[in-house]
Amino acid sequence: xxxxxxxxxGLVQPSGTLSLTCAVFGDPISSHHWxxxxxxxxxxxxxxxxxxxxxGVPTYNPSLKNRLxxxxxxxxxxxxxxxxxxxxxxxxxxxxxxxxxxAHYYFDYWGQGTLVTVSS
Amino acid sequence: xxxxTQDPAxxxxxxxxxxxxxQGDSLRSYSAxxxxxxxxxxxxxxxxxxxxxxxxxxDRFSGSSSGNTASLTITGAQADDEADYFCNSRDTSNNHxxxxxxxxxxxxVL
Numbered sequence: 001x002x003x004x005x006x007x008x009x010g011l012v013q014p015s016g017t018l019s020l021t022c023a024v025f026g027d028p029i030s031s032h033h034w035x036x037x038x039x040x041x042x043x044x045x046x047x048x049x050x051x052x053x054x055x056g057v058p059t060y061n062p063s064l065k066n067r068l069x070x071x072x073x074x075x076x077x078x079x080x081x082x083x084x085x086x087x088x089x090x091x092x093x094x095x096x097x098x099x100x101x102x103a104h105y106y107f108d109y110w111g112q113g114t115l116v117t118v119s120s
Numbered sequence: 121x122x123x124x125t126q127d128p129a130x131x132x133x134x135x136x137x138x139x140x141x142x143q144g145d146s147l148r149s150y151s152a153x154x155x156x157x158x159x160x161x162x163x164x165x166x167x168x169x170x171x172x173x174x175x176x177x178x179d180r181f182s183g184s185s186s187g188n189t190a191s192l193t194i195t196g197a198q199a200d201d202e203a204d205y206f207c208n209s210r211d212t213s214n215n216h217x218x219x220x221x222x223x224x225x226x227x228x229v230l
Binding site: 048 | 150151153155161162163164165168169170174206208209210214216217218219220221222223224
């Protein structure tokens, strides 16, 4: 059974950097899947942040790409997110998810999510 | 980016059938997936590739797609189906890869 587990600070200062890690269990991160971050502002819908392949090639949401870096650590079977210059608008529950991308595209496994609040 | 449009709220009488729709230009080119989200929980995949159910999802959940509209149907809705439902697809309408979600439909089972 595949499981994903997000970790990172729950509180980030405005203008600071939001850093999260997603540990993957039950599937080598070097498998044929892509790995993604999705966030959900309080009471709002889902927003795709970006995705990355084990080779390290990322694809970012155009609205975030100037502040965003994603990376993969194959030795620890995890991937990470860094979002710089955060504001209150970045306050959200951040989910990591596994992507199936063959003839079709969908998120088949999700982490439980971690709430990140941007506040001083 | 492109958008996927969903009705904000839908209700269904226990045991009856309900259809939740999702509209967007990206659906003409890419398949839809659907996610169920209950309060305080992560989304759960209920339909992928327009009309396929993952293992463990009850067969009362079905999906379809035509033109720019994807649909999720629950046949014989149960109290446990009360949740938010989000549709999702890829999109390349702006000459770059993007991923879009609908705004979500809150399903109430009466």
